[in-house]
Amino acid sequence: MFLRNIWYYACPASDLKPGKMLHKVLLGEPVVFARGSDGAVFALRDLCPHRGVPLSAGRLCAAGSTVDGKTLGEPQIECPYHGWRFGPDGACKAIPALVTGQEMDIGRIRVRRYPVRELQGNIWIWMPMASDGPVLDDTPEPDHEPPVMPEVGERSPTxxxxxxxxxxxxxxxxxxxxxxxxxxxxxxxxxxxxxxxxxxxxxxxxxxxxxxxxxxxxxxxxxxxxxxxxxxxxxxxxxxxxxxxxxxxxxxxxxxxxxxxxxxxxxxxxxxxxxxxxxxxxxxxxxxxxxxxxxxxxxxxxxxxxxxxxxxxxxxxxxxxxxxxxxxxxxxxxxxxxxxxxxxxxxxxxxxxxxxxxxxx
Ligand code: FES
Ligand SMILES: [Fe+2]
Incomplete structure (x- = not known):
């Protein structure tokens, strides 16, 4: 239906302010874009693998902030329903409902991660092969790069x-x-x-x-x-x-x-x-x-x-x-x-x- 393993234009970089998330449906898939306070952008499938709640309805926890007694080393998106948190790599980082002794390899719970690039004031997203399951292996790295506008340097569009x-x-x-x-x-x-x-x-x-x-x-x-x-x-x-x-x-x-x-x-x-x-x-x-x-x-x-x-x-x-x-x-x-x-x-x-x-x- 749609070409895959290729870069799509997602949005102007200015749509995504530091510390904010942005929901978009692209190629029929819900995507949440997030920009950490360090300015870096990442994108995940906008569906919590637990009960399908859009992650973009939750909050973006900043790197360095303390959540549930832990200081985060990276920005994480927290699902609004039961507080599961996901890192920029798409792996689950926390399931707050678990008690000591309920060991679970939570890192194996993943949401799809989409490679993104911020370039000349635009955000590009790599759309990998479609897959229906909510739990996925990590996305392979892109084999090419998005287009570069000639003669405008690092400028953003006017x-x-x-x-x-x-x-x-x-x-x-x-x-x-x-x-x-x-x-x-x-x-x-x-x-x-x-x-x-x-x-x-x-x-x-x-x-x-x-x-x-x-x-x-x-x-x-x-x-x-x-x-x-x-x-x-x-x-x-x-x-x-x-x-x-x-x-x-x-x-x-x-x-x-x-x-x-x-x-x-x-x-x-x-x-x-x-x-x-x-x-x-x-x-x-x-x-x-x-x-x-x-x-x-x-x-x-x-x-x-x-x-x-x-x-x-x-x-x-x-x-x-x-x-x-x-x-x-x-x-x-x-x-x-x-x-x-x-x-x-x-x-x-x-x-x-x-x-x-x-x-x-
Ligand atoms: S639905 Fe997301 S944590 Fe339960
Ligand atoms: Fe036209």
Whole structure:
């Protein structure tokens, strides 16, 4: 159903304050994110193995605090029902109801641990193979790392907008990489009009876990690029499972990086987060103008997906045409290749070949 053993965008790092927990359903699984007072983030399955209570409803006990007469060497999440505590490794650390003599190897009681990375203001989560049992062996370490945004150093995004689309992740992803919907769906004063449609040709090549529209001068009929001034080049890459990165170089003036991440929450809902990083001072002043623009842009896509949902209820056969849907075809081929490679970076062979695609938009 969903790709596994791969990094998904979880949330902006700023969602998770020190000493706090955050509950999210990702790929249909309940997850609790926690940030200890030292700033480190960890994530566990958000279900107590005892009676299934969400751990996020309990409390996060800080490293160094004294709980039940013991000083903790690490942050621990305490279940609100019977006070079982779990460490960042997912192992049970305490069952307060046990009395002396009731020996039990409590460390063998585990909740699933999800590897996480905090990177450039984002939290990424590694979603391992699905498993139904509440008691699990420890998760193996990831065999690759999440994507790094180019030319922005350690910066966090300056602008973040997100929206939940009521669709399966595949529809959100192929909507994202669909070059032909712009003049119709984004037909607002902010973007481009049907009248300015013209033929385009873009060169593509394979890249890490996906493909890249190679650096080129962006379309003149888009207002967003106009704001950035002249002498622009842009490169747009896509990588599994649903990460699109647009890197715009504005001559010697600086860089703009747009990260669009698409993360399945459930079978029928998908979170789309649009983040922007920039090193270009002019955009700082424009931020109040840009935010509603990005918001309405996302909403236009979300509204279209909701209209599409009405048709998809009838389970129609769908089409992918050349060349405007070739990126969508590649997406499905990339997914197949991921499965064929056993869901491991080492087994994955990128099926995308260099190509030049033409369409009108
Ligand atoms: S349900 Fe969590 S400790 Fe009992
Ligand atoms: Fe769109």
């Amino acid at each position: 602008l973040i907008e997100r929206m939940v689309f009521d669709c399966h992740v595949d529809h959100a992803v192929i909507g994202l990489m669909d070059p032909a919907h712009g003049p119709y769906v984004h037909r607002s004063v902010f973007w481009r009009s049907e009248k300015s449609m013209h033929e385009k040709e873009k060169a593509f090549g394979p890249s890490e876990l996906g493909f890249t529209m190679l650096p080129h001068t962006p379309s003149k009929n888009s207002r967003f690029y106009k704001i950035l001034g002249g002498n622009l080049t842009t490169a747009i890459s896509f990588r599994l499972p649903g990460v699109r990165v647009e890197h715009i170089t504005a001559g010697t003036r600086g860089h703009v990086v747009g990260l669009t991440s698409v993360t399945p929450l459930t079978e029928t809902s998908t979170e789309v987060t649009q983040s922007f990083y920039w090193t270009l001072p002019v955009l700082g002043a424009l931020k109040p103008v840009l935010r509603p623009f990005v918001r309405s842009f996302l909403k236009q896509d979300g509204d279209m997906v909701n209209i599409q949902k009405e048709g998809l209820k009838f389970d129609p056969r769908l089409m992918l045409i050349n060349d405007s849907d070739v990126q969508a075809k590649w997406y499905f081929r990339l997914k197949d290749a991921w499965e064929k490679g056993g869901g491991a970076r080492t087994g994955f062979e990128n099926p995308v070949q260099p190509a030049s695609l033409r369409w009108r938009s």
